[in-house]
Amino acid sequence: QEGCDKFCAFCVVPYTRGAEVSRPVTRILDEARNLVERGVREITLLGQNVNAYHGAGPKGTDYTLAQLIWELDKVDGLERIRFTTSHPNDMTDELIEAHGNCAKLMPYLHLPVQSGSDHILKRMNRSHTAESYLRVIERIRAARPDIVLSGDFIVGFPEETEAHFQETLDLVEQVKYGYAYSFKYSTRPGTPAAERALVDAAEADDRLQRLQALITKHQREIQDCMIGREVSVLFEKPGRDEGQMVGKSEYLHAVHVANANAQVGDIAKVRIVDAGTNSLKGELLS
Ligand code: SF4
Structure with missing residues (x-):
């Protein structure tokens, strides 16, 4: 498409x-x-x-x-x-x-919302509200309770105030993304927003840092929750250590498995034994 x-x-x-x-x-x-x-x-x-x-x-x-x-x-x-x-x-x-x-x-869905403020969503011409987005998330989680969600956010969009930004933090707090991509707004020539006044750059930087800190906190919590769980890993490449393989779980977590005894393309059951912010460690289940 x-x-x-x-x-x-x-x-x-x-x-x-x-x-x-x-x-x-x-x-x-x-x-x-x-x-x-x-x-x-x-x-x-x-x-x-x-x-x-x-x-x-x-x-x-x-x-x-x-x-x-x-x-x-x-x-x-x-x-x-x-x-x-x-x-x-x-x-x-x-x-x-x-x-x-x-x-x-797979139980993973990237569903961008961009902002948690209805005023900013309207100015972005997103054709949905924060509430309608949250209702969609609710329906998805009812269908697949263990799904991991990711999103995209733009901070410092023209007219975004601290109050609007707080609404974005509130939405992130409600959804708790497993991953999220966040950017400071930058003008794209030829788009409707390109004509609008920019938010103060230092203010936008500060908001981006605060948003990313919250996203990283949730990401770490979700990765930590994986410890002890059994996942299936599709191996994609050898790891740095001898015998280690790296692959992706069904939730798109990067999983490092020692002594994997596997080839690229194999899918194996793995128990997660440790978690970092960006990857997990697992042991092969026989
Ligand atoms: S206009 Fe751009 S950001 Fe909006 S839905 Fe289409 S591709 Fe995504």
Whole structure:
């Protein structure tokens, strides 16, 4: 899926990539089968606004992203499916249900919100409120309680006051992201927000630091909660130590496993024994 029809006030994608275009279902399935034959176990469906996917299906009607995921679910040898990046307004009931019912769809979701302030969200032209975003999160967690969420944030967007920023901190406190990407607003020429007055740079820097400290605190807490849990790890590369392998859990945590006795592409059950902010350590379960 390429392009986007959402026109967020800060974003160049609708101008540089144009309107949303989705690849046909059969081409994606053919590519997936081909990749699986070559040893691929995990596929990430990519798009600027991937959950607005509407690709031509084999029966002459457009398929949604949820329908595409269920088609990929039938591909033998494909073990894991992910998708990114999504817009909250396109998290449909059937896509949320897939998170609950499709075993191959991994329990990780990147769902940007950008700000926790309704005033700033309106000025960003995001077409959703903080409350509607939180309701979507609630529905996703009801369908898949162990899901790990990640998000994107822009701080210091034009007109953002300390009170607006506090609303972002409040939202982050409520959601508790496993990961989040946060940036200080910078002007993109040609976008509607480019004409607006900037927030004081030192103030924006300070807000970014405070937001990142809160995000890192939650990230660490969520990583710590993994200790003692059993996860499945898809090994991606050898680690620094002899015999060590590094892979990704279903929650997209980087997991280092000593004496893994595994090849790249193997999936193994692992018990988590230690946690850092950015990665976990695990032991192979026989
Ligand atoms: S931020 Fe995302 S949803 Fe908004 S216009 Fe850009 S690509 Fe589209």
